[in-house]
Amino acid sequence: MKLTQQQLEAHLWGAANILRGKTAGQDYKNYILSLMFYKRLCDQWEHEADDAIVELERQQGRTFTDAQKAVFRARGEHRFRIPEGNRWGDILASSIDLGRKLTAAMRAVSSANEELRGVFTVDWNAPAPDGSGKPLIANEVVHALVQHFNTYDLSNASVSPDVLGRAYEYLIKKFADDAGAKAGEFFTPPEVVDTLVRILEPQPGDTVYDPTCGSGGMLVHCADYLREGGHNANDARFFGQEMNWGNAAIGKINSVLHRLEAEIAAGASTITDPFFRDDQGKVRRFSLVLANFPFSDDFWWLKPEQQTDDKKKKTKLKQQVFGKEGYKDPFGRFGRGTPFRAPPASTGDYAFILHILASLTANGRAGVVCPQGVLFRGQPAIEEETGEFDADGNPKIKRRKADDEHLIRKALIDARLVDAVISLPLNVFYGAGVPACLLILRKQRPPERHEQVLLVYAARHYRELSNQNELRPQDVMRMLVHVHAYGDAARVPALVAQHSRRIHDQIDAREHDEVQRLMAEYAGHVERLAMLKPRIAEQETKLAALSTKAERAKIEKALSQLRGQRDRATAKLAERDEKIAESRRRAEDDRHAVTEVGAELEALYQDPDELLKHARVVGVDEIEENEFNLNIPRYVDTFEPEPRVSVDEALRELKSARQSLVAAEHDLSSLLKTIGYTC
Incomplete structure (x- = not known):
């Protein structure tokens, strides 16, 4: 009998409940997801072997003995290799030292399949931190998890790939809800991802890239969009890089379960060590880039292993990697040789944006989740009086250079790369309370839009939840209609x-x-x-x-x-x-x-004055007049008027308030009299 998606979800979340609290922080998600994937691989291997044997028996018109079946099982063609001695039945047959055996089995499977390298990152036999020599996860807990997962077959015979993929996404979402602020490292709300994907409209032949891919949600959503249009998901090619090994493993599993042939690199920063490069050593170019990078990273210019150094060492490293012209980028993304200045050391937002631009083909497009600060941070060049006078009595003028972020934003607008900006409601991202926006960049824009930028104010529409806000279906529709209509x-x-x-x-x-x-x-x-x-x-x-x-x-x-x-x-x-x-x-x-x-x-759209409160197509000349500041309230009327109240209604409320006050004073006087006080 086929498992329903909901039965599978309940089963998987039940496993999470067994392990919660028995690992460091939120690490338990990596254990559960890797165990679920290992069980899926093993069950599917057995299913493929059974199908192959049935087909051979049909072709030869005879029934094989158990010994013959064992030979054919080992020889059969499989999507992934599961080395002998490392299958689910081998783990199930064990009762002691399960953590060590499970870790060894997962690593053997990973080593036997190039596509699965880096998928199994957890150590089920890791020692407890108290130095006792005991494993962090007790053998009894591992045994309970193995028994729990053994309840259901996870092969295609019981669970279709689509159901398994959706259940996996549900589990990631549950882990994100459970992790709270830390979830932002691996999870972007699906409503935001869906908005970006539908704005950029992935097509067959696209090369899709996410430089900070986390759990791979943006790549998977692009694949879903292609399938929705009647295409094969792998008619496009998918690439991602993720610094955190554990999150990258989740992303790799996500892509495999969604039948996505994605190449995901892990363990290095996209900024300091971009994995995807061309023959000249420059960053590789893609036709479509989506990203939700870490907001305002103070140490974007350091390799991951250097970010743990003390302040003194970081200062010394900063002097080495930053010269007079800024960050010395060996990949030519910013600084010398490009129209863009190097980003400031204090915040990495524009480092990621410029990396994304450098990663676009000549007609590429990108959708980026950014803090709204990128729209207005940085002052233009100014001249101001110092209050002093020269020998001729003329006031002395002090010239202040333009800030790097202002100059980068100006260069983006001058190059006509900014197609649209959408401001989002507060608190829609896990752990990111700062205002955020969607930045849409296009290398080749339609001629009629070349001198324009669409600005959408979507911050007032959302559903308020207990811990954060949520974009509703109608809120996503508003944004998509504004962007696709473009005025x-x-x-x-x-x-x-x-x-x-x-x-x-x-x-x-x-x-x-x-x-x-x-x-x-x-x-x-x-x-x-x-x-x-x-x-x-x-x-x-x-x-x-x-x-x-x-x-x-x-x-x-x-x-x-x-x-x-x-x-x-x-x-x-x-x-x-x-x-x-x-x-x-x-x-x-x-x-x-x-x-x-x-x-x-x-x-x-029939009332231009009312439309100005929601969206506006702005000419580049007006943006220049505003010193290249893209802060949306400068162009869109975001003022929220107080609701009108009639005079009669106000008088009635005042009268009611006075009557309530008189009644309260009477009650208080009566209470005081009963206990012996006189007024």
Whole structure:
């Protein structure tokens, strides 16, 4: 029987619950994801072997003996090699020293498959930090995890690749929710990724690159977009680099599970050691780049192993890598030989942006998540009086050089590379409370847009959650319509219709998934209740037939316990039903909101004054007049007027407040009198 996505999700998250708290910080995600992937590889190997044997028996018209099957299993063709002695059955047959055996098996699989190098980074036999010699993860815990994962077959016979891929993404999202602020290192909210991907529209033949790829979500979303358009995902080619080995391993697993032929490099900084280079040693060029780089990295110019050095050593290193003209980049991305200055040492935002630009082909495009500071940080060159005078009585003038970030931003605009900027709501990213934006760059822009930049103010539309904010389906639609219309009102009705249909389908699918997820989560209580009902009926029948007090007391006690269990199970199912109802209400609200926003957008583009509060196509000449400052409130009316209140309503509220005050004073006076005080 095929596992549903929701059953698989519940099963995988159950494994996470076994290990949580037994490793350092959030490292447990790497253990769970790697174990799940290892089980998948082993199960699929067995499935492929079984299929091959069945086909051979059919071709030869005979049934093989167990010994013959063993020979054929070893010789069979497999997507990945699992060396003998390192299969799931070998681990399952062990009861002691499981951590060492599991680590050895995973490393053997990794070594046997070039595509899986670097996938298994965890050490199940790592020692505890107290020096006791005991493993950090006790043998009993590893055994419990192995037994848990053994519950289900994870091969294609039981789990389709699409279901497994979606369940893996769900698990990464759950880990991100659990990790809180640290999740930003490996996870970008899918709504943001979806917005970027749909703006850039990956096509067959594209080379897609993420220089800080984390868990690989942006690459996977590009592949999904291609499949949605009826293409094979691998009609494009995918590349990524990730400094953190553990996150890169998650990304590699993610790409394999999504049947994506992605090349992901790990362990080095994209800035100091870009992995993808051409024959001349310069950075390789790609047609499409997406990135969510670390915001405002203070030490972007240091290799990972150097970032742990003390302040004195970092200062010395800084003197070595920065000259009078800034960072000495051996890959020609900024500084001498390019129109761009080297980024300042104090923040790495423009280092990543310039790396992305250097990584684009002549007609490439990029979508980058940035802190909004890149839009306005840095002063232009200025002249100002010092307050002193020369010998002729003329005021002395002090000339201040333009800041590096201002000059880089000016160069980007002068080169007509900035196509659009979208400001995002606060707190939509894990651990990044600073205001963020989406920066859309294009090497070759349509002639009609060459002297323009689209600025979209999307910061006021979001769903407020307990820990962070979330972009809703209608919020994503707003951004996409603004960008794809690019100020052309005639295009809006068709864009609204296109995105409305797709987003309604997304909402329907999400509602179905959430309901099925809740059904899977509470399935145990359903089974419990189904088991209890006949037992209660049986005991009630017995009770009715008994006459002695002692016999009745015994049955009544048992009945009381069973009814208590029934009531608790019933309460749990009522809880489930309320959550399902809430999920359906939210989906219906979102469907209604998408329809409303569609009508709102069509009306908005018929009212230029109102449109100025949301989006505006700005001429480069106006941006020059504003000293190349791209801060969106300079161009878009972001002012939020106070809601109007009628005079009659205000007077009624004032009268009500006065009456409440009089009543409160009367109550206080009465209370004081009762305890002996006189007013």
